[in-house]
Amino acid sequence: MSVLVAGLLLFLGVHSVSIINAPWRDRMAARLGEPVWQGLYGLLALAGFALIVWGYGLARAAPIVLYTPPVALRHVALLLMVVVFPLLLAAYLPGRIQAATRHPMLLATKVWALAHLLANGSLADVVLFGSFLAWAVADRISLKRRTPPPVPGAPANKANDWIALLAGLALYGAFVGGLHTWLIGVSPLGVR
Numbered sequence: 040m041s042v043l044v045a046g047l048l049l050f051l052g053v054h055s056v057s058i059i060n061a062p063w064r065d066r067m068a069a070r071l072g073e074p075v076w077q078g079l080y081g082l083l084a085l086a087g088f089a090l091i092v093w094g095y096g097l098a099r100a101a102p103i104v105l106y107t108p109p110v111a112l113r114h115v116a117l118l119l120m121v122v123v124f125p126l127l128l129a130a131y132l133p134g135r136i137q138a139a140t141r142h143p144m145l146l147a148t149k150v151w152a153l154a155h156l157l158a159n160g161s162l163a164d165v166v167l168f169g170s171f172l173a174w175a176v177a178d179r180i181s182l183k184r185r186t187p188p189p190v191p192g193a194p195a196n197k198a199n200d201w202i203a204l205l206a207g208l209a210l211y212g213a214f215v216g217g218l219h220t221w222l223i224g225v226s227p228l229g230v231r
Contacts, residue, residue, distance in 0.1 A: 040098050043163060046090025051174045053083045058181040091167070098163030099224075106160035116158035117215070117227060123147045123154075124214075125207030131192035134199035142182060144190075148175040158227075 056064045068076040126147035129136035140146050152172035155164065193199060220226045 043094025047170045050087025103162040112157040116154040119154035123151045124210040128203040132199035132203045133195040
């Protein structure tokens with residue numbers, strides 16, 4: 040569990056710099072240069088992500104069950120996940136989805152985390168998905184007092200919403216159809 044927690048602290052810590060102290064982040068980026076800052080940020084985030092993956096795998100090998108969700112919640116989780124991939128893509132494809140949700144990636148993170156908390160009840164699941172949910176909520180609240188940096192993406196286009204929706208649904212289908220099993224080792228459909 041300590042590897043998972045270390046990875047979460049590193050990954051979410053790096054992603055929390057602007058939440059905690061945006062002026063410090065801006066000063067450091069100016070001092071080091073934006074490319075160097077982003078490179079360091081990316082390396083730390085990648086290291087944190089690798090620790091999360093490794094730590095979650097270790098924790099799943101000897102799970103500590105906190106609660107056993109009813110089977111019906113797996114269906115609710117699958118339904119909630121339908122919107123996650125289109126929201127993720129909408130973060131980079133300016134359109135009506137992005138305008139309506141304001142911060143589609145944070146919304147996608149919250150829905151993803153909630154769906155996984157509904158369907159999974161081990162300590163590792165609660166630590167992993169609960170941490171991401173808490174971070175996304177904190178980041179969204181912090182955006183009420185700070186201006187987020189622009190997210191690089193495609194130019195605004197009327198087709199962006201359709202691209203986000205159709206490509207997002209295709210990604211969802213790929214994950215349900217086998218990609219989740221291949222990457223994570225667990226079928227979201229409960230099929231072995």
